Amino acid sequence: MIIQLKDVDYIYNPGTPFEKKALDGINLEIEEGEFIGLIGHTGSGKSTLVQHLNGLMKPTKGKIIIDGQDLSSKETKMKIIRQKVGLVFQYPEHQLFEETIYKDIAFGPKNLGLKDDEIEQRVRDAMELVGLDFEELKERSPFELSGGQKRRVAIAGVIAMKPKVLILDEPTAGLDPKGRDDILDEIRKIYDKEMITIILVSHSMEDIARLVNRIFVMHKGKVALDGPTREIFTRTDELEAMGLGIPQITKFMKTFKSRGHVIRDDVLTVEEAKVEILNYLRSKKDA
Amino acid sequence: MLKDITIGQYFPGTSIVHKLDPRVKIIIVALFIASLFFVTNFVPYIFILAFIAGVISIAKLPVKFIIKGLKPLMFIILITFAINLFMTKGEVLVELGPLAITKEGLRQSVFMALRLVFLITGTSLLTLTTSPIALTDGIERLLSPFKRIGLPSHELAMMMTIALRFIPTLLEETDKIMKAQMARGADFESGNILSRAKNLVPLLVPLFINAFRRADELATAMEARCYRGGDGRTRLNELKFVTRDYAVLTGMTLFFAAIVSTRYIW
Amino acid sequence: MNEKNKNLMIDIQNVSYEYSSYIDESIQLAVKDLSLQIERGEFFVVLGHNGSGKSTLAKMINGLILPSRGEVLVNGMNTRDEDKIWDIRSTAGMVFQNPDNQIVATIVEEDVAFGPENLGIPPAEIRKRVDDALEVVEMTEYKNHAPHLLSGGQKQRVAIAGILAMEPDCIIFDEPTAMLDPSGRLEVMETIKKLNQEKNKTIILITHYMDEAVEADRVMVLNEGESVMLGTPKDIFRQVDKLKSLGLDVPQVTELVYELNKEGYNIKDDILSVEELVDTL
Numbered sequence: 001m002i003i004q005l006k007d008v009d010y011i012y013n014p015g016t017p018f019e020k021k022a023l024d025g026i027n028l029e030i031e032e033g034e035f036i037g038l039i040g041h042t043g044s045g046k047s048t049l050v051q052h053l054n055g056l057m058k059p060t061k062g063k064i065i066i067d068g069q070d071l072s073s074k075e076t077k078m079k080i081i082r083q084k085v086g087l088v089f090q091y092p093e094h095q096l097f098e099e100t101i102y103k104d105i106a107f108g109p110k111n112l113g114l115k116d117d118e119i120e121q122r123v124r125d126a127m128e129l130v131g132l133d134f135e136e137l138k139e140r141s142p143f144e145l146s147g148g149q150k151r152r153v154a155i156a157g158v159i160a161m162k163p164k165v166l167i168l169d170e171p172t173a174g175l176d177p178k179g180r181d182d183i184l185d186e187i188r189k190i191y192d193k194e195m196i197t198i199i200l201v202s203h204s205m206e207d208i209a210r211l212v213n214r215i216f217v218m219h220k221g222k223v224a225l226d227g228p229t230r231e232i233f234t235r236t237d238e239l240e241a242m243g244l245g246i247p248q249i250t251k252f253m254k255t256f257k258s259r260g261h262v263i264r265d266d267v268l269t270v271e272e273a274k275v276e277i278l279n280y281l282r283s284k285k286d287a
Numbered sequence: 288m289l290k291d292i293t294i295g296q297y298f299p300g301t302s303i304v305h306k307l308d309p310r311v312k313i314i315i316v317a318l319f320i321a322s323l324f325f326v327t328n329f330v331p332y333i334f335i336l337a338f339i340a341g342v343i344s345i346a347k348l349p350v351k352f353i354i355k356g357l358k359p360l361m362f363i364i365l366i367t368f369a370i371n372l373f374m375t376k377g378e379v380l381v382e383l384g385p386l387a388i389t390k391e392g393l394r395q396s397v398f399m400a401l402r403l404v405f406l407i408t409g410t411s412l413l414t415l416t417t418s419p420i421a422l423t424d425g426i427e428r429l430l431s432p433f434k435r436i437g438l439p440s441h442e443l444a445m446m447m448t449i450a451l452r453f454i455p456t457l458l459e460e461t462d463k464i465m466k467a468q469m470a471r472g473a474d475f476e477s478g479n480i481l482s483r484a485k486n487l488v489p490l491l492v493p494l495f496i497n498a499f500r501r502a503d504e505l506a507t508a509m510e511a512r513c514y515r516g517g518d519g520r521t522r523l524n525e526l527k528f529v530t531r532d533y534a535v536l537t538g539m540t541l542f543f544a545a546i547v548s549t550r551y552i553w
Numbered sequence: 554m555n556e557k558n559k560n561l562m563i564d565i566q567n568v569s570y571e572y573s574s575y576i577d578e579s580i581q582l583a584v585k586d587l588s589l590q591i592e593r594g595e596f597f598v599v600l601g602h603n604g605s606g607k608s609t610l611a612k613m614i615n616g617l618i619l620p621s622r623g624e625v626l627v628n629g630m631n632t633r634d635e636d637k638i639w640d641i642r643s644t645a646g647m648v649f650q651n652p653d654n655q656i657v658a659t660i661v662e663e664d665v666a667f668g669p670e671n672l673g674i675p676p677a678e679i680r681k682r683v684d685d686a687l688e689v690v691e692m693t694e695y696k697n698h699a700p701h702l703l704s705g706g707q708k709q710r711v712a713i714a715g716i717l718a719m720e721p722d723c724i725i726f727d728e729p730t731a732m733l734d735p736s737g738r739l740e741v742m743e744t745i746k747k748l749n750q751e752k753n754k755t756i757i758l759i760t761h762y763m764d765e766a767v768e769a770d771r772v773m774v775l776n777e778g779e780s781v782m783l784g785t786p787k788d789i790f791r792q793v794d795k796l797k798s799l800g801l802d803v804p805q806v807t808e809l810v811y812e813l814n815k816e817g818y819n820i821k822d823d824i825l826s827v828e829e830l831v832d833t834l
Binding site for chain 2: 612615617639642643646647649651653654655656657658659660662663666667668669670671672673674675676679680683699700701715716719
Binding site: 041042146147148173174175176177178179203206243244245247248249251252255256259270271273274277278281 | 736
């Protein structure tokens with residue numbers, strides 16, 4: 001088990017009229033190698049939760065254990081926790097600051113106190129993972145790049161720390177469809193190659209459906225639903241009550257089934273729907 | 288810490304103090320500050336204190352709030368007190384090694400400390416009862432006669448408004464960038480002054496770049512909304528002097544004139 | 554203006570826009586010889602990926618930048634005519650992507666008043682316009698709030714009210730939902746549709762979200778500064794292959810139909826919504 005939360009509460013501005021319970025009795029366990037989707041509308045507590053996982057925020061109550069280390073224990077070094085749990089914030093390109101792409105990606109590994117040749121190897125690997133050409137780009141300024149490329153530099157900056165858990169908060173926000181597909185493909189590649197745990201925070205049900213194997217649904221500071229992707233997306237009514245949708249293709253299959261057609265409705269992608277509908281059409285023809 | 292500073296904060300209300308034209312309030316505060324420097328005696332302080340107490344009770348401001356506002360400046364007040372206490376020559380009351388407290392020193396230190404307290408309280412009464420928008424409007428209108436000699440009163444007011452608008456946004460952004468760099472192992476809390484200053488680079492560079500980007504986008508948006516400087520511009524809420532404003536201004540001018548005159552009577 | 558084109562809101566004639574690349578200072582074209590006419594009252598969507606020239610086009614319509622070649626006419630006024638620039642900007646108002654960076658004042662209603670104040674409208678009239686505009690975007694109850702405490706969707710609606718208070722005939726939206734969450738996107742899209750249907754505003758919506766184009770009167774797809782597709786949403790979206798090659802999405806149901814037809818079926822290929830497809834199959 002890589003991440004474990006026990007009865008975690010977080011209260012903003014305690015004891016003032018602005019008091020707000022952002023996390024309310026969170027219990028969850030994440031195994032190594034899982035690909036988690038974290039969904040919920042704005043203000044449901046998603047961002048607060050992920051900031052607890054690398055110690056940027058401290059729980060008001062409860063216990064957080066990362067890779068066997070209790071975050072509240074005095075012996076636990078935050079630097080090590082932040083190396084283990086890499087967090088890519090929303091619009092990460094807004095935090096770039098170095099003159100060259102190389103230096104910016106090297107910032108994290110440098111803070112870990114690594115040797116120069118180890119740093120170079122890590123920058124090289126990280127750039128390759130996110131699809132940036134090391135030789136061509138290392139000496140360029142990150143600020144000359146396009147929006148999508150800047151974002152990759154920022155993501156590489158976190159990957160270069162070699163985290164065991166990679167958390168991405170809305171990594172596709174503001175990108176166009178191509179930029180979005182590229183980033184999602186790279187995340188998939190990182191997951192397959194590096195065998196790490198990934199937590200993807202997203203508003204896009206299509207993105208979630210395409211990538212993750214397990215979903216947490218946050219609602220009003222609580223984990224309202226937790227289960228395999230396919231199962232969560234069949235619970236349309238509950239999701240809609242929380243202001244969330246399902247992918248259009250899943251919705252179509254559901255509506256089609258509800259009209260009395262014998263068909264599976266737990267599909268997640270257009271490819272799956274195609275196979276299912278083709279079978280259906282063929283069986284109808286035969287009959 | 289930042290939350291404790293009440294200077295510059297606005298405490299909304301509907302009292303007559305809140306409703307007064309901001310120009311009247313700015314002029315009164317100017318008179319108030321000027322008259323403080325004319326006072327040489329404790330007796331007029333009674334009237335000054337009465338004035339402050341009067342404004343607080345009419346505006347229904349919580350006294351706790353005002354005392355809290357003094358706290359961050361306590362250090363300066365105490366230093367002023369100490370310097371005056373030990374540095375004034377005269378009839379010695381107590382001797383503490385090389386330092387001596389004199390009778391004149393005691394009087395002077397209490398007097399100066401009170402002056403500072405009045406100065407801070409009086410100024411914060413203005414900001415507590417006047418919204419930032421009314422305040423900038425008031426300043427702009429008061430300075431507008433100086434436009435002829437080249438003072439950009441409208442531009443100054445616009446800069447103040449935009450600054451006020453973007454302070455919360457930039458604070459939020461600072462917090463976000465700080466956390467993002469901490470997630471990459473940055474350390475903003477330890478080390479000596481030099482290394483701490485160096486550690487701020489990953490925070491300050493993105494903050495400036497983002498601020499410039501925001502400024503650029505804001506300028507474009509303002510231009511698209513037909514902004515072209517102060518000439519020919521009207522306002523949603525035009526400032527207008529009403530009888531109440533004239534009355535208060537006259538009354539207060541006389542009051543502070545009386546206070547100033549005490550210098551020449553006693 | 555002659556009788557024939559009285560209904561013409563925007564007339565773009567052979568427009569090109571050049572800029573020098575900041576990497577090697579070579580001359581690049583953001584918009585290439587583009588011609589386009591938009592009618593009064595139309596809901597017109599410009600689709601294109603980032604860097605396709607969409608924003609440059611928007612800024613040219615509003616007179617924020619002038620074309621290198623060709624003419625842009627807004628309600629018959631040429632954007633090159635310096636005397637008309639304020640008329641042009643108050644006729645074709647513009648809402649930008651980042652809601653934070655277009656709100657000027659510290660109070661919602663003061664911000665909505667900013668445009669009319671710049672136009673020198675008398676205070677009583679500004680008051681009326683501000684109240685009306687906030688009513689239209691359903692933000693009246695927030696009129697005395699500080700903008701930084703609002704949600705993204707609410708901020709964007711305040712920005713829309715600020716443009717509406719200038720009483721424009723046409724509003725250009727430059728990716729107004731790109732930075733919003735799904736509920737914010739929905740709020741803004743509802744407001745845009747309402748402005749078109751109830752207030753008869755001409756809408757030019759620039760976006761890369763295909764679902765926002767589904768209800769438009771016409772859609773233009775921009776690629777490398779050129780108009781590569783122009784037509785009704787149904788005409789555009791049935792060309793799944795072409796859209797994909799341009800780096801754009803199609804609705805998942807449209808894609809499904811396209812895939813099924815590839816397998817030899819013959820389903821109506823201009824389906825855009827779940828209901829349509831359920832009814833067809």
